[in-house]
Amino acid sequence: xxxxxxxxxxxxxxxxxxxxxxxxxxxxxxxxxxxxxxxxxxxxxxxxxxxxxxxxxxxxxxxxxxxxxxxxxxxxxxxxxxxxxxxxxxxxxxxxxxxxxxxxxxxxxxxxxxxxxxxxxxxxxxxxxxxxxxxxxxxxxxxxxxxxxxxxxxxxxxxxxxxxxxxxxxxxxxxxxxxxxxxxxxxxxxxxxxxxxxxxxxxxxxxx
Amino acid sequence: xxxxxxxxxxxxxxxxxxxxxxxxxxxxxxxxxxxxxxxxxxxxxxxxxxxxxxxxxxxxxxxxxxxxxxxxxxxxxxxxxxxxxxxxxxxxxxxxxxxxxxxxxxxxxxxxxxxxxxxxxxxxxxxxxxxxxxxxxxxxxxxxxxxxxxxxxxxxxxxxxxxxxxxxxxxxxxxxxxxxxxxxxxxxxxxxxxxxxxxxxxxxxxxx
Numbered sequence: 001x002x003x004x005x006x007x008x009x010x011x012x013x014x015x016x017x018x019x020x021x022x023x024x025x026x027x028x029x030x031x032x033x034x035x036x037x038x039x040x041x042x043x044x045x046x047x048x049x050x051x052x053x054x055x056x057x058x059x060x061x062x063x064x065x066x067x068x069x070x071x072x073x074x075x076x077x078x079x080x081x082x083x084x085x086x087x088x089x090x091x092x093x094x095x096x097x098x099x100x101x102x103x104x105x106x107x108x109x110x111x112x113x114x115x116x117x118x119x120x121x122x123x124x125x126x127x128x129x130x131x132x133x134x135x136x137x138x139x140x141x142x143x144x145x146x147x148x149x150x151x152x153x154x155x156x157x158x159x160x161x162x163x164x165x166x167x168x169x170x171x172x173x174x175x176x177x178x179x180x181x182x183x184x185x186x187x188x189x190x191x192x193x194x195x196x197x198x199x200x201x202x203x204x205x206x207x208x
Numbered sequence: 209x210x211x212x213x214x215x216x217x218x219x220x221x222x223x224x225x226x227x228x229x230x231x232x233x234x235x236x237x238x239x240x241x242x243x244x245x246x247x248x249x250x251x252x253x254x255x256x257x258x259x260x261x262x263x264x265x266x267x268x269x270x271x272x273x274x275x276x277x278x279x280x281x282x283x284x285x286x287x288x289x290x291x292x293x294x295x296x297x298x299x300x301x302x303x304x305x306x307x308x309x310x311x312x313x314x315x316x317x318x319x320x321x322x323x324x325x326x327x328x329x330x331x332x333x334x335x336x337x338x339x340x341x342x343x344x345x346x347x348x349x350x351x352x353x354x355x356x357x358x359x360x361x362x363x364x365x366x367x368x369x370x371x372x373x374x375x376x377x378x379x380x381x382x383x384x385x386x387x388x389x390x391x392x393x394x395x396x397x398x399x400x401x402x403x404x405x406x407x408x409x410x411x412x413x414x415x416x
């Protein structure tokens with residue numbers, strides 16, 4: 001793959017956040033896939049249906065790359081943060097991780113059977129995501145498949161992700177963008193996760 | 209503290225799930241508080257307002273106990289799972305963790321300035337939670353404070369938590385239960401967390 005050394009300016013601050021030594025990023029993202037990880041039921045059957053090499057875009061700590069490699073799939077990791085690449089190579093030394101971003105795939109001749117983008121496009125805003133999806137499309141072989149996840153919401157909105165600003169997208173909007181980028185959507189699902197609440201309360205005088 | 213050796217039957221299956229050697233529980237729960245953990249903004253000011261010892265009920269891997277102890281607070285961990293107690297003691301050897309459940313506090317003479325129950329009551333159903341809250345109330349000194357978190361939802365409902373069955377509660381219902389147990393609610397907040405979505409899409413034939 002062609003890997004230009006300088007990331008795009010907009011992406012640079014996100015990479016810097018993940019690269020920051022004060023960010024306990026491995027603890028935040030996790031380095032392992034646990035036995036009960038609910039995403040396994042989505043990712044593993046998808047990987048099983050691939051007939052050629054898979055690219056894990058934004059592979060982070062390498063947890064999914066390493067997990068799928070351990071299951072026997074031919075998979076490579078691509079990750080712009082040098083610090084995360086180091087984490088991934090240390091934890092999964094037999095897996096091939098390359099430093100680079102989605103933009104770096106634009107001029108690349110490789111054609112993948114599958115591209116996994118698991119919460120990898122969350123930091124891309126409305127100015128960046130449509131093009132990123134087209135680049136991902138161009139990196140797939142004919143009939144190749146993209147499996148991507150994102151944060152859904154009632155409207156496009158930036159929010160403070162623990163590491164760097166991220167975006168929510170209405171699922172319908174994301175489906176339109178994916179289709180416009182040259183994909184035929186196979187399945188999609190939007191799942192309400194837990195709503196977190198807390199209460200602080202002072203002990204009232206005991207009643208007799 | 210008085211710590212009966214046998215947990216209650218209903219709680220037993222939850223403890224067994226956390227104790228299971230096939231459950232990668234430390235990876236699931238985390239053993240550290242990261243620099244960007246949003247719960248720090250809730251828990252740290254609360255801890256700072258305590259004037260005496262704090263009990264971390266359901267201390268799990270000891271992450272909050274150890275974090276608050278490292279900040280200089282006098283804090284003890286109480287956790288029914290022996291496996292989690294081992295994790296906590298290994299990671300935070302200078303902190304005092306004791307094996308036991310909320311029920312074990314019922315006959316205990318200790319009176320705490322603060323009780324932290326951070327997602328510790330999530331596995332207690334409608335038959336168990338009201339009594340557990342009353343036991344927590346009885347464990348506080350006059351003016352002592354409870355800080356608890358839970359999963360909110362439109363109605364009381366069981367759901368499959370990664371480790372064991374957990375329950376959602378309407379915030380209004382939880383506020384009533386807390387008040388009925390002898391507390392005056394100071395603050396509460398219910399926050400919508402991220403809605404997770406995914407799409408799988410096949411590359412359409414290239415358009416020319």
